[in-house]
Amino acid sequence: MFDNHFYLFFSLPGSLDSPVLHSMLRFARKSKPLEEKEFEIVRSCEPLEYSLEPSSSKRESVSEHSSPERCAIQDSDLKPAWTDDDGGVVQEDYCPISVLDIRNKIRKRTGDEVSDSGDDDSDAQFSVRCTTKILRDDKSAFLPDTNVIEIRRVFDANRERISMASISSVDFNSAFQMLLTASEDSTLAMFKVDGQENALLRDRVFEKFPLSSAKFTVQGDRIVLTGNTNNFRLYDLQTGTETRAASFIGSTFEEILTNCQVSARQPNLVALQNSANKVYLADLRSLEKVSTLQARGRIQSYCFAKEGTLLYTLDASGTVFVFDLRSKSPRMTHQWVDEASIGGAAISGSPDGQWIACGLSLIFSSRLHQSTSSGEANVHSCTGKFLKSDSGFVNVYPSSKVIQSTHPHPDKSIANLRSRVNLVTFHPSNEMLCIGSSEQPAAIRLYHMHGRRVFDNFPVRVGRLGVASSIAFSPGGKYMSVGQGNGRAALYSIAHYPNY
Numbered sequence: 001m002f003d004n005h006f007y008l009f010f011s012l013p014g015s016l017d018s019p020v021l022h023s024m025l026r027f028a029r030k031s032k033p034l035e036e037k038e039f040e041i042v043r044s045c046e047p048l049e050y051s052l053e054p055s056s057s058k059r060e061s062v063s064e065h066s067s068p069e070r071c072a073i074q075d076s077d078l079k080p081a082w083t084d085d086d087g088g089v090v091q092e093d094y095c096p097i098s099v100l101d102i103r104n105k106i107r108k109r110t111g112d113e114v115s116d117s118g119d120d121d122s123d124a125q126f127s128v129r130c131t132t133k134i135l136r137d138d139k140s141a142f143l144p145d146t147n148v149i150e151i152r153r154v155f156d157a158n159r160e161r162i163s164m165a166s167i168s169s170v171d172f173n174s175a176f177q178m179l180l181t182a183s184e185d186s187t188l189a190m191f192k193v194d195g196q197e198n199a200l201l202r203d204r205v206f207e208k209f210p211l212s213s214a215k216f217t218v219q220g221d222r223i224v225l226t227g228n229t230n231n232f233r234l235y236d237l238q239t240g241t242e243t244r245a246a247s248f249i250g251s252t253f254e255e256i257l258t259n260c261q262v263s264a265r266q267p268n269l270v271a272l273q274n275s276a277n278k279v280y281l282a283d284l285r286s287l288e289k290v291s292t293l294q295a296r297g298r299i300q301s302y303c304f305a306k307e308g309t310l311l312y313t314l315d316a317s318g319t320v321f322v323f324d325l326r327s328k329s330p331r332m333t334h335q336w337v338d339e340a341s342i343g344g345a346a347i348s349g350s351p352d353g354q355w356i357a358c359g360l361s362l363i364f365s366s367r368l369h370q371s372t373s374s375g376e377a378n379v380h381s382c383t384g385k386f387l388k389s390d391s392g393f394v395n396v397y398p399s400s401k402v403i404q405s406t407h408p409h410p411d412k413s414i415a416n417l418r419s420r421v422n423l424v425t426f427h428p429s430n431e432m433l434c435i436g437s438s439e440q441p442a443a444i445r446l447y448h449m450h451g452r453r454v455f456d457n458f459p460v461r462v463g464r465l466g467v468a469s470s471i472a473f474s475p476g477g478k479y480m481s482v483g484q485g486n487g488r489a490a491l492y493s494i495a496h497y498p499n500y
Helices: 056-065 102-116 120-137 399-404
Strands: 005-011 022-028 039-042 151-154 167-172 178-183 187-192 200-205 213-216 222-226 232-236 242-244 257-262 269-274 278-283 288-294 299-305 310-315 319-324 331-337 344-349 355-360 392-398 412-417 423-426 432-436 444-448 468-473 479-484 489-494
Touching: 167 213, 167 479, 178 213, 178 479, 178 489, 213 257, 222 257, 257 299, 269 299, 278 299, 310 344, 319 344, 319 399, 344 423, 355 399, 355 423, 355 432, 392 399, 392 432, 412 432, 412 444, 423 468, 432 468
Parallel strands: 167 468, 299 344
Antiparallel strands: 005 022, 022 039, 151 489, 167 178, 178 187, 187 200, 213 222, 222 232, 232 242, 257 269, 269 278, 278 288, 299 310, 310 319, 319 331, 344 355, 355 392, 392 412, 423 432, 432 444, 468 479, 479 489
16 A cells, blocks of 8 residues: 555544544654664644543543643643652641540550459449549549648629728629638629739729628529618629519518528529518519518528528527428428527538538537547537537538437537528539638638548638638639638639639
8 A cells, every 4th residue: 555655544533523622643663773762753734732541440530630731731841839848747646645544544454354244243343343443643623531622712802892881792603713702891802813914804883782682593604692681682784784673562661681692403494582580582573572581580591502492590599490492482391409509500402412411509418429530520518507608519411310300319410610500502513512700710620521530731821811701602612711800702613622
């Protein structure tokens, strides 16, 4: 064919009707040395902007997903848009430290014996024992049973707004990191709690309304106030306005409200103690009286218990009345007498509802038992005699016992103060009980519930303290504030509890 030459025609991918897609290759067989060219390319049109692909599969992929202009770019001409200095560094996956990994500890403790054992019950018990031991070793699990507590005094909570009179109430907000102080000079102040600056957020002076108590509501957006008058007030934090409640129907002009308590489980219920033998229950939405709880003697103190379903009142004779709040008409269901007490001063319930603590002023010592344990009642028997005002005392009862008996025996007795105990407050963790007296300076103690001991280093080794007038713990238990008669609110930080 054609003088020992032959021609081959190829069709490139694309439209067959386009003339630019045709090319011709001519191969010649001549007697030339091997180093010369064996073939040459003859093109009948302008060179194309893309090159031939070696396989048909690749040609199809290029035609379907790429444009011809992009295919013409050679790999050697490509340059990175930016470079990373750490591009060559190999990133390694870091696992938690085995000492802090609880799951890793459990796996090491259990080992292959637990996984290969056929007894499911023994495996479960072994796992529970290992987990319990690990949790007890953790710092945040339980309060250490020692003679000292890791506590330090930080800047006073109200350092930017010291009151001119005694502080009647201190209270922590459950929704915000905030503390309030209410004083007898009619001043209400709120501070940010951080242990360093404790900045003043807001203050308010109520004319002719000397504050006797103040409590945040459960939501933390309002404050209930009493001021030794026959009504109470509600202060709104968002708007900065106050609402005055009218005098309750049936109350007299001489009757005054001295104290308020907010139920943690019923956010719209507030209990208000009057100067006689009554406790009013009011609705915070309507500011109206819901019910009246009346005891036989003059009420000295009261508290909510059992998630707000019960209310305890303590009179001056040491008699405790129990009111059931679960019905529309609350009624008294039980009464019991605090052991050896003829001068009840304070009562408080633990947050978990398991304990009831009563602070006393006078004790009939013939009914007491001598105790030698550290921090317990260190009282010697003196038959037929009274321990006068220099013998503050606190009895702690299990809630299950006081409901079933009229003369229950206390599980714990604390006699570390020499004056009337009128301040009793449980720690949110139920591990500590703070007791205090408003009759002597620095008359305040921290009692370890499980260890049955009073911490030796508080308050003498953590700064000077005046006469305590109010005590409060933050919701997480990290901070404790002590209102004083000199207008200052001391603030303490407990290292064992990390959360506000």
